[in-house]
Amino acid sequence: MERKYGLDSLKQEYSEIQGKYNLPSFEELNEDFNIEKASEIEVELLIREIRRFMADKLSTYMRFVEAILNPTNVQMFIYSLIKSLENGEKDKLTEIYKKLSRNELKLIELDIKYSEEKEALFIKESYLMWQTMKEDLLGIIKKANDNWDNNKSESKNKDYFG
Numbered sequence: 001m002e003r004k005y006g007l008d009s010l011k012q013e014y015s016e017i018q019g020k021y022n023l024p025s026f027e028e029l030n031e032d033f034n035i036e037k038a039s040e041i042e043v044e045l046l047i048r049e050i051r052r053f054m055a056d057k058l059s060t061y062m063r064f065v066e067a068i069l070n071p072t073n074v075q076m077f078i079y080s081l082i083k084s085l086e087n088g089e090k091d092k093l094t095e096i097y098k099k100l101s102r103n104e105l106k107l108i109e110l111d112i113k114y115s116e117e118k119e120a121l122f123i124k125e126s127y128l129m130w131q132t133m134k135e136d137l138l139g140i141i142k143k144a145n146d147n148w149d150n151n152k153s154e155s156k157n158k159d160y161f162g
Helices: 007-021 026-033 035-040 046-069 076-083 087-112 116-155
Strands: none
Touching (some): 007 035, 007 116, 026 116, 035 046, 046 076, 046 087
């Protein structure tokens, strides 16, 4: 039976799932993955819906990292971003991409065969992975922002884009 949650009932049902599987708090997941949106839709399996919110965000970042590492048909700002990166940042992005790719395979498995336990494990592992990954991404983006103007002045001397 599908049901639509209010925010309070969503938090209550999540609290039960959280206790059963030792998951991060509602507030922690909501801060990073905006899971409160589940209160606006009708769902039967809340844990699967929360996993989907997480998967959407992680997939978005996987595509972003992939665009940096393999810039084919990307927005122009990606080229400026790439110019501001050093080998250390590119290595970090490669590691992030590998982790996100492995995570994507887990998502496919979960989409094919539902298991509450595996959904919970995915939520827990993905949350922990994201905590370290987001710090690395923030550092890379900060460095790109700090070097942005330096890269623009270099590109003025070129006769082509890229």
